[in-house]
Amino acid sequence: MERRDSAMSKTQVHFHPDGQEALVELLFQLADDDFLLAYRGSEWLGLAPHIEEDIAFSSISQDTMGHAAMYYQLLEDLGCGSADELAHARPAAARRNAVLLERVNGPGHYLREPRYDWAFTVVRQYFYTQAKRIRLESLTKRVYTPLAEVAAKIQVELHYHLLHWHTWFVQLTNAPGEARTRMTKAIQDVAADFAGVLTLGAKGADMVRWGLIDDEKVLTERTIAALAPAFAEVGLDWPMPFGMKHGNGRNGEHTPDLDEALATLSEVYRAVPHAVW
């Protein structure tokens, strides 16, 4: 393992005070991204195309929720509040996740008439997992040791996630008829918001300056390079440019989908104030 920046030590939970703001911002992006996507994944439980997929998808969503929990824990260690509070009690405007990850799985509700869109889910998961892998690779090599260590742990699980979604992506897009039409539409839909996943937001330059992560331009190039072979496999044109159609979540811009998600995921948490569950 390469030598870490001398500003850090293994047990240290305080970053350089001037860089702390950028670090906290980055951790919120990482935590909220995984938390919201794991939540959307958990809504699929019992509704996936077949029972094997239900089990595999659930396992991926658990991993992803576990990743969020590790990031929230890092924030707790930095004195930002308890991990549960950070996950459950922050209002939409304080959330830093990409809008793509908060968007609903489709029309309906997870308990009533869930007319969920498997194509959108596959494409969102596949694109996001690629971006996440690139981001993690960058994080493991950076200066804040507690984060680099968490990133290395997460990386191990990501290999399987990527394989899983890549298989679905290629299989469905290469299937004739309705499947290809739906997948093509889903790719357009995901691409329209994918820039929101790739950006590091208004404090991105500070994150780079403090050696926390690579520049978002570099990360974007690497993500595109990672996704390109799959597009060759399915014989589709590259869906550029990526957009932020529904806003930049990194800067606190969100959709009503997030309000609905937060209301549901914190319903019990908020029901009895100060209770232990």
Next chain:
Amino acid sequence: MAAMMTFTRLSDEEKYERFMQRIEAGEKIEADDWMPDEYRTALIKLIAMHAVSEIMGALPEKEWVPKAPSLRRKLGIMAKVQDEMGHGQLLLRVAEDLMAPLGKTREDILEDLLNERLKFHNVFHMAAPTWADAGLIGWLVDGAAIMTQTNMLDASYGPYARALKRICAEEVFHAQHGESIILALAEGTKEQKEMLQEALNRWWEALLMFFGPPTADTTGTSKQDITIKYRIRTKTNEQLRQDFFTKYVPRIWALGLKIPDETMHFDKEKGQWIYRQPDWERFKEIIRNNGPKSQERLELRRTAYKQNAWVREALGAVRTAG
């Protein structure tokens, strides 16, 4: 080989006699072994019902997965519900092997469920309106399931006995997961304690029903005689219910909860628990898919089935092409 040749020449009565000797000697029957039709039919019914009950059983808790009140609870209940789907999958495979000579597959089982030709367990027709219900399901429904499944761990049908072994090992974790939720509520605020008591009130009758009617004449449909004859299970419904009381009634009381049956007590002379019978007419209605949540939960699966039709079609096309 010679033994095989001789066996095929035996009359059906002789085969049956040998079969009974084997199971009475504690031997395991495997999927490809000869078995009487009655045995095969009883197993298919039992295992298919068990499989779809696991799958439908994921739904009441599924309601609480996105809402679980902490990161730890969210992870715990996700893992638990995933296990239940895994049990469903494992059991579908066991049922499929038994159905193969009849030319049927798991698709038939799942379609029978959606078309209401195949029943699922009474408890999973009930509402789970609070977080306490989610905890109670883990603690007491899984606790009850451990009892009925342990009762079949030595089933004469080997593949089922082996599946149950794996399932029971996981059920123990489920019961601990449920108990941990219950303990937090029992030690919690006034609201949390009330939430817990109300959940127990709601689930008590369903828990009694879980073990099935005491005798065939209660509902006219008890399968327990056949399953005991073929050494699929050992204890009767009533023995299991009594075991459940012995294990859980003292624990429920110890948590300061009230069982919604003032006649409930242990009769030392008779050596058994005295309790009020649940309404077995209601039980019959519930398992006919007329329970409080039967149709809503079936509808959820039907919607998903319809919604994903294009995915199944695409996978089918890929398979044929390959």
